[in-house]
Amino acid sequence: MPAPAEFLQYVDSQSDAFIGRLSDAVSIASISGDAAYRPKVVEMSNWLNAQLQAVGVTTKQIDLGTHVMDGQTLPIPPAILGRIGEDRSKKTVLVYGHFDVQPASKSDGWDTDPFVLTKHEDGRLIGRGSTDDKGPIMGWVNVLQWHHETQTPLPVNLVFCFEGMEEMDSEGLDDLVVRERDGWFKGVDCVCISDNYWLNTRTPALTYGLRGLVYFRLSISGPGRDLHSGVFGRTVHEPMTDLISLMSRLVDQSGNILIPGVDDMIGPAGAEELALYEKLDYSIGDVESAAGGKIALSDDKATVLMGRMRLPSLSLHGIEGAFAGPGAKTVIPAKVGGKFSIRPQKVGICCLHHRAWHTPMLWLILEGFVARFMPVMPSVVLVLIRLPHSLVPPQTPAAVEKLVRTYIESEFVKLGTKNTMQLELLNDARPWVADWKHWNYEAAKTATEAIYKQTPDLMREGGSIPVTLTFAETLNVNVLLLPMGRGDDGAHSTNEKIDTSNYIEGTKLLGTYLYEVAAHATA
Amino acid sequence: MPAPAEFLQYVDSQSDAFIGRLSDAVSIASISGDAAYRPKVVEMSNWLNAQLQAVGVTTKQIDLGTHVMDGQTLPIPPAILGRIGEDRSKKTVLVYGHFDVQPASKSDGWDTDPFVLTKHEDGRLIGRGSTDDKGPIMGWVNVLQWHHETQTPLPVNLVFCFEGMEEMDSEGLDDLVVRERDGWFKGVDCVCISDNYWLNTRTPALTYGLRGLVYFRLSISGPGRDLHSGVFGRTVHEPMTDLISLMSRLVDQSGNILIPGVDDMIGPAGAEELALYEKLDYSIGDVESAAGGKIALSDDKATVLMGRMRLPSLSLHGIEGAFAGPGAKTVIPAKVGGKFSIRPQKVGICCLHHRAWHTPMLWLILEGFVARFMPVMPSVVLVLIRLPHSLVPPQTPAAVEKLVRTYIESEFVKLGTKNTMQLELLNDARPWVADWKHWNYEAAKTATEAIYKQTPDLMREGGSIPVTLTFAETLNVNVLLLPMGRGDDGAHSTNEKIDTSNYIEGTKLLGTYLYEVAAHATA
Structure with a gap:
């Protein structure tokens, strides 16, 4: 059941108006992480609420109370719950998105005002939130606009959940999801979230x-x-000396995590598995183009792909309390807090080769299964087929935290310093994997092939979207991540962009996906 | 020739008024390092200029042009040149001070408003600039006030040089000193700078x-x-990983500089030299009290003293460009700049023991010399006696920079990263030593004994006051550093203070010093 041809034509014809809608959205500087901009996030909630109502969505704005940020008690911007269609014979799709954005200012190095959507001649639409996550949200509004104007009933019931605190750990949202499980979210059959990116710039x-x-x-x-530092240099234990020494013991220049046990939870890849990564539509040039520098950790494609899709990572983000300004301040900071994070993986195929479950007999079954799918699914599926979700203990934040704490405490003792050390967990989110054989994924795959004439890469992402896990576990339904933007969009960076073609074709994709859900789910 | 008893009595009687003057000075937030406060530094220059004129000083404010800070072109606050007395039969003393201060705000952790001088019941006068360097400047004004009110001629001619950019590398001052060498500063016989601190809290x-x-x-x-970091973690070389690794290779937990050759320029101390540091009026408790924590690098007094007076130090100050805020931002910063500095020493006694010059015969001569001075000079003089200023190549900034560059370049290659590295010298100042046997020092010693009834510690300081070297080399006269405050005053820190007794007795000391200069120089 493809989407109506009229819908697809309408999206093309409304391209300028749709870009105008995104431009309006970007112009509201809804930075959730800066107290001074909090009223802008509220303004954004109100604006989006009106947009949704104008295309026929029944909405309510939800007061999520207050939270404390940088010592200030602030109101959480209201989330928006929406609903359109109540036909019990149709599937109900829950759509999530977030209307808050990361901080941005011209002085960070943007070429243009980050809150003025600027169309580059190559088609890039540059502005904060263009791809993360206002573009996808506007895509949904665009889809609804045609159905509303033409009075065409949607092929599924839609339930919306839009929040304004995603960049601040989705403060308040978990409680809302739990609270509305048997209320607003009752009857949801699957979830679709468009808040991540293609692996490259070519392949959906x-x-x-x-x-x-x-x-x-x-x-x-x-x-x-x-x-x-003049008066006290070389007379006292300097906290920075201790901190830098400890931070240097966490990760090496090849990205290996030096904390004993963390990388071991995953184990090395076998030759067969390596071969599968080689087949993905990806190149070292892709990662270097997205990163904006020839700095890939390896010249080997599989190694780089596994660094993102298969292995945990450890990044050093910065130091709180140390001198961070320009110039030459001769300070010995009294208290410094090094920030670093680990991205745990849900153990999958990667560990198969050293589990008892991996027998020649099993491989025969798997290969047969693969052979059946090969004509219609990309080679990456070979990796996925072998994914036994719960064969080995998962690399949970709690397990990782324990290893980190043990290691740092022992390394700290080795320093022989008189300073004191404290290790705090600021934030955690579990890794997540979904059943990609679900009709929700089949629908998205068929829709992608219809719009892009390409089979999508079926992939795991390096980042975290904690709400994904919240929906999956609270509502106990399949969750699909259906990215609109490309791998080089630069979410969270300067000059964040979405390409015009991704925004317009992405709008078609979201609409088509709904028709394919209706087709696949009832098949 | 002691100071007149009336002067000393007057200073005691005017204690409250003098504290009021310091309070007025502190209330002007003359932060040179913050563009927004630049007008306050100009206001401070005008206020001080009026204070000086009111006590009989002929002044002129000097326009030092503009400079660029954080990309902005800013006017340099006017320096003040002053003069009182033109009697060719008297010595001429040049007094230097600075009326700008370090940044400060309540949110940094001050107990009180940093720009409201707050008198604690234990006598501490707490406020930004109280000890660095407004207290000493007000001390000079206090001295002049009595002479002006009583129409008592000063025992010496005084020339003043006060600047408002000391905390910003004394921008523009070097040129002024060179320009006025044969002008305003012509005929200067010695220099007195009160801009540092006692070694402890007890001994001048x-x-x-x-x-x-x-x-x-x-x-x-x-x-x-x-x-x-989610998208790119473990796929690219992260600049922070490289930087932290390099920074961890600069200094160890005992304060040893790991850059080959830097510590070697000084060499180990001999047993006799160690014994001399043991005799200084100093304890581990002093450094820990001043630092506000039990974090001395050693429990051995001599080791800690040598860390400050004899050895170069290396401090890690912070990182520009990395995430420095509170919270949990998952960023891989694109460019990070680690700040660190080395404090080179002028090689002195420390190297004697492994030079040919050090012979038993020489020791006999030295010991005889020491014996003659022992009754009147403190034991620390033993160290100084042995100071052959130019026996070994000096530890110049240029020599240190060369070693640092060679080391970091070779360590960077070892990393095997694809990122790029740049090492910039942001600031440098040569170490300085003066001839402490000069009448300028004898005058200060006698004055100190008169006011404090104690023989002063004759010491080397760990910090740098580049203008000291400028005056010494440009005017070719002896420069004395005559500290007013204590070792725990906390210049550049939160809750900076000067003790009331140091401010009042220090005012007496400055006045008495002038009388002793007149006595010693003509002796």
Whole structure:
């Protein structure tokens, strides 16, 4: 059941108006992480609420109470729950998105005002939130606009959940989802989230797995206040010396995690598995183009892909309390907090080769299964087929935290410093994988092939979208990540963009997906 | 020739008024390092200029042009040149001070408003600039007030040089000193600078040596922009991983500098020299009290003293470009610049023991010399006696920079990263030592004994005051550092203070010093 041809034509004809809608959305600087901009997030909630109502959605804005940020108690911007269609004979799809954005200012290095959507001649639509996540949300509104104007009933019932705190750990959302499980979200059959990106700039993708997050602050303190390095240099234990030494023991230049046990939870890949990564539509040039520098950790494609899709990662983000300005301040900071995070993986295929479950007999069964799918699914499926979800203990944040704590405590003792150390867990999210054989994924795959004439990469993503796990576990339904943007969009970075073709074809894709859900789910 | 008893009595009687003057000075937030406060530094220059004129000083404010800070072109606050007395039969003393201060705000952790001088019941006068360097400048004004009110001629001619950019590398001052060498500063016989601190909280001090400064930014860049750690973690070389690794190779937990050759320029101390440090009026408790934490690098007094007075130090200050805020931002910063500095020493006694010059015969001569001075000078003099200023090549910033560059370049290659590295010298100052046997020091010693009934510690300081070297070399006269405040004053820190007794007795000391200069120089 493809989408109506009239819908697809309408999307093309309304391209400028749809870009105008995205431009309006981007112009509201809905930065959730900056208290001064909090009213803008509320304004964005109100604006989106009106947009949804104008295309026929029944909505309510939900007060999520207050939270404390940087010592200030602030109201959480209201989430929006929406609903359109109540036909019990149709499937009900829950759509999630977020209307808040990361901080941005011209002085960060943007070429243009981040809150003025700027169309580049190559088709890029540049602006904060263009791809993360206002573009996808506007895509849904665009889909609804045609159905509303032509009075065409949707092929499924839609339920919406839009929040304004995603960039602030989705504060308040988990409670809302739990609260509305048997209320607003009752009867939801599957979830669709468009808040991530293609693996490259060419091939559409469906994402069935995410890494988790375990975010730490490692604090070292000693002096009663900041000291002058001239007066105190080489007389006292300097917290920065201790912290930098500890931080240097976490990860090596090849990305290997030096904390004993963390990488071991995954184990090395076998030759067969390596071969599968080789077949993905991906190149070293893709990662380097997306990163904006020839800095891939390896010249080997499979190694780089596994770094993102198969292995945990450890990044050092910065230091709180140290001198961070320009110039030459001769300070010995009294207390410094190193920020680093680990991205745990849900153990999958990667561990098969050293589990008892992996027998020659099993391989025969698997290969037969693969052979049946090969004509219609991309080679990456070979990886997925072998994914036994619960064969080995999962790399949970709690398990990782325990290893980190044990290691850092023992390394700290080795320093022989008189300063004191504190390790805090600031944030955590479990890794997630979905059943990619579900009709929700089949629908998305068929829709992608219809719009892009390409079979999508079926992939796991390196980042975390904690709400994915919340929906999957609370509502006990299949969750699909259906990205609209490309791998080089630069979410969270300067000059964030979405390509015009991704925004317009992506709008068609979202609409078509709904028709394919109706087709696949009832098949 | 002691100071008139009436002067000393007057200072006691005017204590409250003098504290009021310091309070007025502190209330002007003359932060030179913050563009927004630049008008306050100008206001401070005008206020001080009026204060000086009111006590009989002929002044002129000097326009020092503009400079660029954080990309902005800003006017340099006017310096003040002053003069009182033109009697050719008297010595002429040049007094230097600075009326700008370090940044401060309540949110940094101050107990009280940093720009409201707050008198604690224990006598501490707490406020930004109270000790660095408004207290000493007000001390000079206090001295002049009595002479002006009583129409008492000063025992010496005084020339003043006060600047408002000391905390910003004394921008523009070197040129002024050179320009006025044969003008405003013609005929200057010696210099007195009160801009440092006692070694402890009990014993007054004279300072005859300062460490230099070599301040670096070590930048690593690679990605074209900041990246999301979820998407890019373990796929690219992260600049922070490289930087932290390099920074961890600079200094160890005992304060030893790991850059080959830097510590070697000084060499180990001999047993006799160690014994001399043991005799200084100093304890581990002093450094820990000043630092506000039990974090001394050693429990051995001599080791800690040598860390400050004899050895170069290396401090890690912070990282520019990395995430420095609170919270949990999952960023891979694209370009990070690690700040660190080395404090070189002027090689002195420390190297004697492994030079040919050090012979038993020489020791006999030295010991005889020491014996003659012992009754009147403190034991620390034993160290100084042995100071052959130019026996070994000096530890210049240029020599240190060369070693740092060679080491970091070779360590960077070892990393095997694809990121790029840049090492910049942001700031440098040579170490300095003065001839402490000069009448300028004798005058200060006698004055100190008169006011404090204690023989001052004759010491070298760990910090740098580059203008000291400028005056010494440009005017070719002896420079004395005559500290007013204590070792725990917390210049540059939160809750910076000067003790009331140091401010009041220090005012007496400055006045008495002038009388002793007149006595010693003509003796």
